[in-house]
Amino acid sequence: MPDPLPNEARAQHAFPPCYVPARYITSDVPGIGGRLKERPEDFLVDEVPLYPPSGSGEHIYLTVQKRLLSTYDMVSIIASHFGVRRKDIGYAGLKDKHAITRQTLSIYAPGRKIEDFKTFAHPSLDIQGATYHNNKLRPGHLRGNRFSIRIRGVEPTQVVHASRVLKQLSASGVPNRVGEQRFGLLENNHAIGAALLRADWQGVCDELLGPCPSFPDINPEAREHYAAGRYSEALQSMPIRARVESVVLNALSKNFSAKGAVNVMDDTLMGFYLSAFQSAVFNAVLDHRIEEGTLGALLPGDVAVKHENFAAFSVDDQTAADPSTARRLSSFEISPSGPMWGSSMKRAADERDRLECEALARAGLTPDDLDAARGRPQGLIDGKRRPLRVPLIDPDCEGGVDEHGPYVRLMFELPRGSFATVVAREIMKPANPKIAGPSDEPGES
Incomplete structure (x- = not known):
């Protein structure tokens, strides 16, 4: 197996997951700060069934x-x-x-x-x-999720600011950002996905197992053993909860090649890393639309989606100028979409397509790379369009005090695939970028 990639070289390949917005769409409302998920009872989720x-x-x-x-x-x-x-x-x-x-x-x-x-x-x-x-x-067989979230470490009177944010988001829609949970504890699931698409097996192993300059205190002993080529020692030092890392290290300790070790992972795990890659590029496109002030607009070249069934259609000059388009946008019947890149994804046109390709290029890939990856098991991502915004359904909030202290409680529903932490972040505007806690996806170690 080749030598692991040095930290300096890894850093050159990095691109941000963009889970923290470049600009809040409620930037005129002060953030209330606070803390999420101090107790499981502070974060309640009820699935809303589709049928x-x-x-x-x-x-x-x-x-x-x-x-x-x-x-x-x-x-x-x-x-x-x-x-x-x-x-x-x-x-x-x-x-x-x-x-x-x-x-x-x-x-x-x-x-x-x-x-x-x-x-x-x-x-x-x-x-x-x-x-x-x-x-x-x-x-995907769900309508959405209903949330009840208590933000701790805040004064109950801050509910005034929370209410203003919820009112604005109800009017504008919630930016459909993919939250930090998707990117893992080391915030590099997307980089692993990009390496999979490039068939860079050594890069996959290095991102998954090597020392991480951004998070040097996460499993440092195991990661240093890996960097030195001591795979058995790395496996012994890796905590048992790091399931994916342990599977790959076990293969390396048995003299598998980097490619062989990576392919020990099942398709579900591969899919999570590829989804994280798609999500990072989508988030970058979303940031551009917010900066541009066009989150709730349809422009020539856009691909619009219907919220009812996620059907996508191209937007030309006539459609963009049609008064009925503005009405459909206002009622959240339709919204502009961003790319979850894949070989069969419906492409935007003209300037919109150029901007989406630029975001993909910043992640180190091109549409041709995705086509080339299609024939490999690790490249089987069809791609789709994801709405750039989603409706905030039945929002409410309250301030109070219980036996655990003061809180501001948020209540709302979001369509499937959307992240409640995006709403909480608009309200909190936290100094610490990571507010969601450990992930339920690969990379939690």
């Missing part, structure tokens, strides 16, 4: 509530109890680990009923209901 189960079928649908548990650990626990494979478990979306979340799971169990299984008991996971349906629950 009701039919009541019959081969899939058991469970309503579950988890506390301080990742989605992946939850799936493992349920699969073990019901005696099924992990791939027989379906879920509509990932939910925060450092929270209390309620969602639906499906279990493929043909010919069996819930009463055929022994009683379930787990300290961090509760089954609150069961029914049946014909189909497996798949990612």
Whole structure:
């Protein structure tokens, strides 16, 4: 295996995930500061289903509530109890680990009923209901999520500023930024995704396992062992919760090549890193639109999306100037979109396409690179358009004091795929860029 890439060389390949906005769209309202997720009870998430189960079928649908548990650990626990494979478990979306979340799971169990299984008991996971349906629950099969978030370390009177921000976001829409959770504890999941697309196997290993100048205190002993080529020692030093890192280190310790070690990861893990890459480029495009003042406008060359079904259509001069377009934008029937780059993504046109290609180039790739990656397992990202803004649904807020101290509480719903921390960040405008806590995705170590 080649020598790991020096830190200085790694830094040259870095591009920012842009999860902190270059400019808040509510910049005229003072931030209230504060802290998120001091306790799981301060961050509540309720999944809003896309459709009701039919009541019959081969899939058991469970309503579950988890506390301080990742989605992946939850799936493992349920699969073990019901005696099924992990791939027989379906879920509509990932939910925060450092929270209390309620969602639906499906279990493929043909010919069996819930009463055929022994009683379930787990300290961090509760089954609150069961029914049946014909189909497996798949990612994206939800309408959205309802949030109740307490911001701690603030005076309850700061709710006045929170209310102003929520009112503005209700009118303008919430910038559909991909939050810091997507980029991992080292904030480099997107760089790993870019290396996968370039087939830079050594780069993948270095980003995943090497010393990180930005976060030198995260697993330093294991990362120094890796940098020195001592893979067995690195594996022994890596904490058990660093599952992905341990899998790759185990392969390297058995003399796998960098390519062989990377390909030990399954397609789901690969997909998370590729999604992080797409997200970083999208966030950069979003920053440009906010700076440009066109977050809620459609310009010639744009690709618009319908919020109802995410159908995308091209915008020409006539469409942009049509009075009905402004009405549809105002009602959040449609919005401009940004790129989640992939080989089959619908491209913008003219100046809009040029700006999106520039953002991709800053990440070190071109559309031709994505086409070339299409034939590799690590390159199988089709791409899609993501709305640049989303509606803020039924927002409310209150200030108060409980046994844990003062707080400002936020309540709102967002469509699927959108991040509540983006709303919280507009209200808090924190000095510390990272407010969401550890991720529920690869890279948490």
